[in-house]
Amino acid sequence: MSLLDLCKQYFNTTNLYEILQIDEKASEKEVKKAYHRLSLKVHPDRVKEDDKLEATEKFKVLGGVHAILSDKEKRELYDTTKSVDDGEYNIIKDRDWTVYWRLLFKKITEEDIKAYEKEYIGSEEEKKDLKNAYLAGKGDMDYIVDQVQFARSEHEDRLKAILTEMIDEGEIPAYKIFTHEPAKKRQRRHAKENREAKEAEEFKKELGLGSGENSLELMIKQKQESRASQMNSFLDNLATKYGEGKPKGRKRKAKETKETTTETTTKKRK
Known part of the structure; x- marks a missing residue:
């Protein structure tokens, strides 16, 4: 299967720029940043066990996309023809993309995590993730805090206020499990968080x-x-x-x- 076929299968598009969610005029730095952001979401070591197989395949495809868009000649060929050299991709597709990723990006430190948390909290990305988790979990806060990054108990009131505003504006439905969450359910969630800490x-x-x-x-x-x-x-x-x-x-x-x-x-x- 060609790289573009795999792009269609796993990302519903054959446009490499759409996959990385960047403009065709994006700089090399912007390409790298977009690849880093998306690859973190599907990194095999950062997903649930049941999702590892699909995440691994997506991770490989993203590596192939980056390998093309980060190479001047390959990118020019793609921009001109909207196709890729599958013969070359067949050679590199068996590359250890985890090693490729680790060589490309620095190791994560606690300071990196704190900086990302500061940037993420209150962002449009957080609101989008919060909305998606609310809809997928049908308003279950246990599910939401498991899906949204940095959704610790100290942020619950803020997150609930955001969701309540979305409900008032008709953006999302009002699930009873959210609007009338039992106090004991919330207490169990906080107790679990304390145990895990x-x-x-x-x-x-x-x-x-x-x-x-x-x-x-x-x-x-x-x-x-x-x-x-x-x-x-x-x-x-x-x-x-x-x-x-x-x-x-x-x-x-x-x-x-x-x-x-x-x-x-x-x-x-x-």
Whole structure:
């Protein structure tokens, strides 16, 4: 299957610029930034286990798109013909796109996460994600806080106010589970968040890390020194735990890491 066919399959368009959501006159820096933003959303290490297969394929396609739009000659050919050299893509499609991605972007530090959180909160992107999560979860706040980045309990009143305004304006329906959420349900959600926060701290202690602002950076440096895929996956998930997702518990994480490592090893043997 050609790259453009895969683009159509996974992104519903054969326009490489539309996939990255950029203008055809976008600079090289803008291309890289757009690729980084989208690849984070489908990075195999940052999605649920059930979504890993599709995310992996999307991640590969995005890598191919970036490989074309970041190369002056390949981009000019695409701009002129609206086609790509599938012969060349067939050569590079088996590239380890995870390595490609890691070489292209710097490692995530705790400061990076804080900066992104500051930019994300209150943005149009947050509102869009919030609306999509509300509709997908039919107003269930448990679902919403699991889907929207940085949706901690301290932000719930603000997020609810945004959704309430959307309801008042007729932009979204008023689901009873949202408008009349039982107090006990909210209490259980907050209790779960507190448990998960404690588990995250236990992870850091087990790695011999403190709670200072450089602790995640030190952890990632340890990761760079390790060649074990199990450690790579584990630390990536931990980075996600602090910034982009909700921790799922120590035992479950260990199980997922083990399964990911086994799957990777099996593929390499084949």
